[in-house]
Amino acid sequence: MTDVPAQTLFAGTEFPTLQDRLRQEAIDEINSMPAPSMLSLSDDDVVRYLTDKYALSAPTIDRAGGRTEQYEGLVPAYAVPNPNFSRHVPRINGTIYTLWVPYSGDRSMFFVRPSYSDMTAPHAVISDSHVGITTGGIGLKPEQIDSAFDRALDSIERHLNWLRSNVDIFNQSIPQFAKPVIAARRSKLLDDQKTAASLKYPLRRRPDAPTTYTVPAVRKKIVPTTPAAPTKPATDLHPTLADEHYREILRIIENMTLVMERSPHAFFEMEEEVLRFHYLVQLNGQYEGQATGETFNYRGKTDILVRYEGANIFVAECKFWDGAKALSETVDQLLSYTTWRDTKTAIIIFSKRKEFSHVLDEAQKAMKEHTNYKSGPDIEGETRFRYFFSHREDTARDIIITLLVFNIRPPSEFISPSA
DSSP: OOOOOOOESSSSSSSHHHHHHOOOOOOHHHHOOOOHHHHHOOOHHHHHHHHHOOOOOOOOOOOOOOOEEEEEEEEEESOOOOTOOOTOOOEEEEEEEEEEEEEEGGGGGSSSSSSSOOOOOOOOEEEEEEEEEEEEEEOOOOOHHHHHHHHHHHHHHHHHHHHHHHHHHHHHHHHHHHHHHHHHHHHHHHHHHHHTTTTSSSSOOOOTTOOOOOOOOBOOOOOOBBOOOOSOGGGGGBBOOOOOHHHHHHHHHHHHHHHHHSSHHTTTTTOHHHHHHHHHHHHHBBBSSSSEEEETTTEEESEEEEEEEEEEEEEEEEEOOOOOOHHHHHHHHHHOOOOOOOOOEEEEEEEOSSOOHHHHHHHHHHHSSTTTTEEEEEEEEEEEEEEEEEEEEEEEEEEEEEEEEOOOOOOGGGGGGOO
């Protein structure tokens, strides 16, 4: 039995409050969009982006996929309207049944209050992928248990249908409220351009300013791989990072480092901690998971840690290049605090040295000479290499380590004599 108490559903933020907040966020985003984007994109492009980002959806539950658990536990001595088996009444040994029903959609929507609702809100445990409904007693008959589950599911589905009606209306309203704001923003920017064109002294334009602009990517959600139907409480399921998300996280890191390589004089003097912060900003800006610095994980500290529902699904180390021996020690460090379930990792190396090609050769050689090396590299880019290492405590368990090596040495005219 899971120790997580049942939660009151559809009793949190009222839907009108939620939609007003999202509407204002969308309007604020329109009014803060850079001029290149607003003047180069069509109204439909901007509306499509806003719809992708701000549109809501009500979860859908799969009743046919439900699975029941049975276990012994303390239950009330008599019937009480309390899904958590209140301790304020006598409790005796009985049998508890929990139905786990898979669902798809946004978990947070289970806690939004629709415009219409029953007098009594349903109760359930909401994990990342399943709804858990619990009933219990002594000598319960199958029809009693099924009836309790059906009543709870019926209530949940009624509220989801009411919520779905609210959601549909809000989603359809996005173009209606967005287009006038877009038109006003574009008109203001065009007026600004006309004013600038009439100035006696023309505006100075940055030589590297973009001439076009693409719609920014909507923040992505990390959807881990989990069993389709649990054979134990859903709180015991352990998510793993899908390879597509692993590659996307690496791509975000690479793109951030390309900025550093193109402006090396701005990053050359930065410490590891400051450089790491730039990655955290980018990860949190594009993913809805959490990326934290200096977070304890198993037996040590990691520089970048992405967590999902309390589980570590990506860990990475950021280091300055200090030779092959130091890289081997970094691998040891990474493996020492990587748990059995943390199988996707990365090592990010910043090089301030001359002869960057030599650094790349030494780094690859050090990886292959490590005692836990199994195979690789799979070359995924000029400075990106994927390796397979064995877990320190389970040689059958593969740990993926992607090595990313970047040159942040600026041209000699930017380097101080002491560097």
